[in-house]
Amino acid sequence: MTEEYIYAVARVRSKELGLLNRQDVDQLMACRSYEECLRTLSDKGWGTGESSSAEAILAAEEEKTWAFIHELTEDLTPFQVLLFPTDYNNLKAAIKAVITGVEPQDVFLPGGSIDPEVMLRCVREGDFSALPESMAQAADSAYHTLLQTQDGQLCDVILDRACLLDVLNCGRESKNDILRDYAELTCAVSNIKVAVRACKTGKNRAFLEAALAPCATLNADSLAAAACKSLDDLFAYLAATPYSEAAGRLKESYSAFEKWCDDKVMDLVKSQKMNPFTVGPLFAYVIARRNEISTVRIILSGKLNELDDGMIRERLRDMYV
């Protein structure tokens, strides 16, 4: 039903007026110090009024975004593509905490769809039936792999791949173009990152095959084969795919590549500014909020470390508005 989001989309349109635009980013950049940046953000309504640290302000903004989405819709299924990475990250932390016998403290990320305590209990009891089926299978496999091999990286690879597959499935099942394209882009970009890291660290073909998730726009076998040879071969393969620009950015620097990834997502969701129906604009709003939080984090880190303005600017992401 395209019409069930009419009220929600109208609210999102009004809320979009409060998103940071290029002028706001320039204003933040013009701040002479980190403290001045925090004051400017506070004047724009960022934070809770009580929190003074940058991390607390950014966490409060992330929380506000999800509180708003919860207010708009009870069904968060379309947003699972954004929530799976948090859930899988918490699952990794839970498995590692249980196996190493360390009491988990400040290791869980907030905002996932599954309570980290539930995950912890599942891992402790070795019964993952409380988790969604695909996640339970991956958790069981990662848990036993870590237990038997003590190889944390292998555990991460199993869970990261399962996360990407869940994101892809969620996107495909949503029957919404923007969610499907976002899931595909997320999976392809993650595969590229894995391939580049594996190539640089000299990982073998078996590792790459275990780590790469099959997606429609990148052939995992060809990517793995190229990554096993050399970076130049990897870039040559990417040049023949829809991600040809990625090769150029990777040659430039890894931060340029990461900026390209975020900008690509932004280009994708900008089409939702013209869509008055469907869940797409809500999804785009969450992405836009995450993007501005990420941009503000870059500016604050730059100001805190007294980096040159030019260096900060080249890392700034495109804004939604």
Place this chain on the structure above:
Amino acid sequence: MFDWTTMGVVFALIGAVLAALMGGIGSAIGVGMTGQAAAGVVTEDPSKFGKVLILQLLPGTQGIYGLLIGFVTLTQIGVLGGDANMSLAKGLLYFAACLPMAIVGMVSAKWQAKASVASISLVAKKPDQFGKSMIFPAMVETYAVLALLISILAITSIGGLQV
């Protein structure tokens, strides 16, 4: 033996009812859709109530046109006073005359609502563009007005025909 020739007034009445019914259904759906969008905007910014209210009401006109056609038809066929006897051919003519308003009314109300919802989003982001935002859904109104015109012309002319 069933006498079809007495069924003229029945068809004419069905036509009148359909015009009011379908126009009304279309408008109810349309105003409901735009109402949701308007409520969304007012939740965030109550000062835009006046502007979004006008946009909400635009798909409501088809219901009024349908009512008007229904009323005129009832008057013409003598149901609201006078002689309700008419030939089958005349009854079918009234029925056909009501169809433009019935069908175009229902379809245009829903599409106008979609245009209005989009315009409400426009007003939410750019309130100074309210004038332009009115034009887009108003364009759809053209076709409801054309249907109203042809239905009215047909209904008022049928009475003089010798059939």
